[in-house]
Amino acid sequence: MRRMGVLLAAVLLCGCGQTAGVDEITAVVREEGSGTRAAFGEAFALEEGDIDPDAVVTNSTSVVKLCVAGNPGAVGYLSYGALDASVRALAIDGVAATEASLADGSYPVMRSFYLAAPAEISPAAVDFLQFIAGEQGRRVTQAAGFVPQAFDAPGGRGEAGRLVIAGSSSVAPLCEALREAYLADRPGAAVEIQISDSSTGAAALAAGICDLAMLSRTPAVGEGAVAWAIARDALAVIVHPDHPAHGLSSAQVRALFSGKAVSWHAFLSFD
Amino acid sequence: MPSSASTERAARAGFTAVAWATVAAVAAIALFLGAQALPAIVEIGGDFLGTVWSPVRGLWGILPMLWGSAAVTAVALAVGLPLGVLTALFLTHFCPRCLAAPISAAADLLAGIPSVVYGFFGLVLLVPAVRSLFGGSGMSILTAGILLGIMILPTILSLTRTALLTVPDSLYRGARALGAEHTAAVFTVVLPAARTGIRNAALLGLGRAVGETMAVIMVAGNQARLPAGLLDGIRTLSTGIVIEMGYATGLHRSALIALALILFAIILGLNLILMRRPKAGRERRWRLRLPRFAPHTAAGVTVLILFAILGFVVVRGAPHLGAALPGLAAPAVTTLAVIALSLALSLPAGLALAAYLAEYARPGWVMRLVRTMTQTLAGLPSVVWGLFGMLFFVIRLGWGYSILAGGATMALMLLPIIERTAEEGLRAVDDGLRRGSAALGAGRFRTLRCILLPAAGEGIVGGIILAVGRVVGETAALLWTAGSVAQWPTSLFASGRTLAVHMYALAGEGLYTDQAYATALVLVVLVLGLNLAAGALGRRLRRKVGA
Numbered sequence: 001m002r003r004m005g006v007l008l009a010a011v012l013l014c015g016c017g018q019t020a021g022v023d024e025i026t027a028v029v030r031e032e033g034s035g036t037r038a039a040f041g042e043a044f045a046l047e048e049g050d051i052d053p054d055a056v057v058t059n060s061t062s063v064v065k066l067c068v069a070g071n072p073g074a075v076g077y078l079s080y081g082a083l084d085a086s087v088r089a090l091a092i093d094g095v096a097a098t099e100a101s102l103a104d105g106s107y108p109v110m111r112s113f114y115l116a117a118p119a120e121i122s123p124a125a126v127d128f129l130q131f132i133a134g135e136q137g138r139r140v141t142q143a144a145g146f147v148p149q150a151f152d153a154p155g156g157r158g159e160a161g162r163l164v165i166a167g168s169s170s171v172a173p174l175c176e177a178l179r180e181a182y183l184a185d186r187p188g189a190a191v192e193i194q195i196s197d198s199s200t201g202a203a204a205l206a207a208g209i210c211d212l213a214m215l216s217r218t219p220a221v222g223e224g225a226v227a228w229a230i231a232r233d234a235l236a237v238i239v240h241p242d243h244p245a246h247g248l249s250s251a252q253v254r255a256l257f258s259g260k261a262v263s264w265h266a267f268l269s270f271d
Numbered sequence: 272m273p274s275s276a277s278t279e280r281a282a283r284a285g286f287t288a289v290a291w292a293t294v295a296a297v298a299a300i301a302l303f304l305g306a307q308a309l310p311a312i313v314e315i316g317g318d319f320l321g322t323v324w325s326p327v328r329g330l331w332g333i334l335p336m337l338w339g340s341a342a343v344t345a346v347a348l349a350v351g352l353p354l355g356v357l358t359a360l361f362l363t364h365f366c367p368r369c370l371a372a373p374i375s376a377a378a379d380l381l382a383g384i385p386s387v388v389y390g391f392f393g394l395v396l397l398v399p400a401v402r403s404l405f406g407g408s409g410m411s412i413l414t415a416g417i418l419l420g421i422m423i424l425p426t427i428l429s430l431t432r433t434a435l436l437t438v439p440d441s442l443y444r445g446a447r448a449l450g451a452e453h454t455a456a457v458f459t460v461v462l463p464a465a466r467t468g469i470r471n472a473a474l475l476g477l478g479r480a481v482g483e484t485m486a487v488i489m490v491a492g493n494q495a496r497l498p499a500g501l502l503d504g505i506r507t508l509s510t511g512i513v514i515e516m517g518y519a520t521g522l523h524r525s526a527l528i529a530l531a532l533i534l535f536a537i538i539l540g541l542n543l544i545l546m547r548r549p550k551a552g553r554e555r556r557w558r559l560r561l562p563r564f565a566p567h568t569a570a571g572v573t574v575l576i577l578f579a580i581l582g583f584v585v586v587r588g589a590p591h592l593g594a595a596l597p598g599l600a601a602p603a604v605t606t607l608a609v610i611a612l613s614l615a616l617s618l619p620a621g622l623a624l625a626a627y628l629a630e631y632a633r634p635g636w637v638m639r640l641v642r643t644m645t646q647t648l649a650g651l652p653s654v655v656w657g658l659f660g661m662l663f664f665v666i667r668l669g670w671g672y673s674i675l676a677g678g679a680t681m682a683l684m685l686l687p688i689i690e691r692t693a694e695e696g697l698r699a700v701d702d703g704l705r706r707g708s709a710a711l712g713a714g715r716f717r718t719l720r721c722i723l724l725p726a727a728g729e730g731i732v733g734g735i736i737l738a739v740g741r742v743v744g745e746t747a748a749l750l751w752t753a754g755s756v757a758q759w760p761t762s763l764f765a766s767g768r769t770l771a772v773h774m775y776a777l778a779g780e781g782l783y784t785d786q787a788y789a790t791a792l793v794l795v796v797l798v799l800g801l802n803l804a805a806g807a808l809g810r811r812l813r814r815k816v817g818a
Binding site: 024026031032033048049053054055056057058059060062063066067070071073074192193194195196199203207209 | 325328391398407408488496514520666671755
């Protein structure tokens with residue numbers, strides 16, 4: 001027991017001796033197959049093989065946020081809609097993510113949210129899509145922090161009824177907001193939202209468990225017969241609020257997430 | 272009234288049937304998963320032995336995850352086992368009576384806290400602590416191991432405590448009569464006498480540690496490459512499954528099911544090794560030289576941890592309770608429905624299995640087989656259960672995302688917990704009661720029903736508490752079987768989210784984290800209420816026997 005105590009003390013001392021500074025870069029990424037990861041990689045030309053194998057991986061937006069909020073040396077990315085004061089978004093190539101830069105498309109890191117439907121689309125789904133494409137749907141989308149996108153809703157007679165939507169947890173907040181407004185507008189409707197992820201949603205669609213699938217990435221072949229891009233979402237690159245940097249170039253972001261940057265000090269003083 | 276002989280025969284046949292059904296169920300689950308994993312095993316084959324896992328690039332090396340599971344579990348046991356065993360020892364032999372009840376109640380409460388809450392606790396408190404002490408990102412094998420050690424603490428504590436209470440008082444008195452003082456008698460006689468129970472506690476704890484995902488995923492860093500040391504992050508087998516299962520299709524999904532199968536095989540192998548009866552000669556060597564105040568120190572640390580976690584939940588959750596409460600009614604009812612359903616299914620089967628193993632089965636290969644299978648059920652990670660529940664109950668049986676599918680999946684998960692604790696409880700009953708009952712002409716079943724079950728009431732209630740805690744805290748398995756719709760449960764076939772799933776959904780996108788904490792607080796209060804009710808029930812049962 002005494003030996004163990006000495007050992008523990010030694011370990012603690014060694015640990016404290018190491019530099020526990022903010023200088024060490026910790027990149028936080030989403031898991032392989034995540035719509036957010038795919039969109040981020042696409043925007044910064046990061047292939048799967050390029051991404052730093054030592055980067056922290058998580059499958060939840062809130063964990064990305066908590067990691068970065070709790071670690072002055074961390075850098076991560078998440079949906080603009082999930083941004084709050086606990087972290088700070090960096091300008092990319094000189095353009096900050098603001099409502100204006102999102103709306104005019106000058107912010108460089110954007111992706112689309114999709115709703116996919118089977119070949120035999122249900123009347124309730126038609127009605128919901130027509131609602132989203134309409135004036136009220138666009139207003140709700142804007143208010144929820146996303147950029148409304150014009151799309152051709154399926155024609156034909158929609159009918160408010162029981163509707164099941166399943167899929168991406170990134171798209172879910174938007175659909176929840178749309179659902180609330182939709183239910184207030186159509187008293188006869190009943191909308192269920194099953195939150196999982198893009199691929200599970202698509203699989204549920206194929207199995208006939210849901211009417212519409214939510215996808216936060218481009219639908220793959222066979223994922224639904226038709227898909228509509230209903231809104232656009234920005235990806236914010238985030239750091240701790242006390243971090244010295246205000247903006248990064250695309251090349252810098254690429255270096256950070258591919259493990260080519262060693263320490264913040266060396267990295268930021270380069271230019 | 273049927274003749275007692277035929278009742279006895281029927282009871283024996285029934286218990287035996289349940290035991291064999293358990294064996295069949297485990298085999299069926301393995302075959303079912305095996306069939307789903309076959310395409311990946313055939314196609315990937317030897318490439319599974321690589322050191323990088325990146326399905327998008329066609330790299331399928333599972334060595335990092337194997338290594339990760341082993342390392343994280345080892346740290347967890349190194350933290351949780353001594354702490355749990357010594358605290359249990361403190362509670363049974365060193366503790367003033369007035370302290371024992373609140374401490375074990377608090378520990379039972381910990382068992383009911385959802386993994387996601389532990390994950391947040393780890394992320395907000397443990398990760399920065401490890402980072403400032405040791406450097407690095409703080410998301411490491413060490414952090415995940417410590418967090419897991421804390422998570423398996425209630426399981427080990429509760430089971431060890433039951434095992435220690437099983438040790439006949441005559442052993443302790445004998446040691447005292449031979450001149451040993453209290454501490455020496457407890458350390459050298461009572462503790463070694465409870466070793467089987469402690470080993471079983473370690474086994475269940477191990478199963479929990481290997482299988483845990485939702486908390487580990489938040490603090491382990493999840494890098495799928497070989498780590499350089501304890502301070503590097505790592506991906507475990509179970510987090511590897513949960514992190515990608517959502518997106519995986521085709522070969523990728525099949526490969527993940529193969530991971531589940533590997534996990535299954537590891538747990539099975541582990542149980543086979545540990546289930547082997549210790550050789551007679553080794554027993555004497557099971558003697559620990561413990562510092563005198565080890566139990567007190569361990570209990571102190573445990574209480575500190577209890578306060579830290581409960582305090583964390585209260586401080587984060589209480590201010591937002593008002594905002595979260597209106598949305599909680601439906602998930603609360605769904606939670607109760609899933610608890611009721613899963614207990615209704617697993618309690619009779621679990622008790623029957625325990626009765627078979629404790630009272631009917633003779634030591635031998637059948638008993639070992641049944642026990643190994645039950646332990647294997649206990650070790651399967653909840654994401655594997657969720658996957659199995661979804662593939663089998665939701666899709667194959669066509670129940671859809673429903674409370675029924677969720678309840679059935681949970682029932683399978685609860686079976687080993689109920690069985691283990693009930694069996695420990697039955698074994699704890701003084702053999703004199705059995706012999707007295709037999710001497711009065713009662714058959715085994717009658718003795719079981721009228722004497723042993725009530726006398727084992729406390730152990731069984733302990734099992735129910737653990738089981739309820741498991742249901743309340745479960746996320747992964749229910750998300751995939753009962754769905755995540757926030758609505759009032761109108762029928763068994765309706766989808767619904769329990770409080771933990773509700774919390775998971777709130778926390779997931781980081782938009783409603785405050786409400787998620789508030790939900791966690793409500794969960795803790797709910798578990799506390801259930802525990803108090805179950806405790807009162809246990810006391811009434813004991814009084815009925817007149818013990």
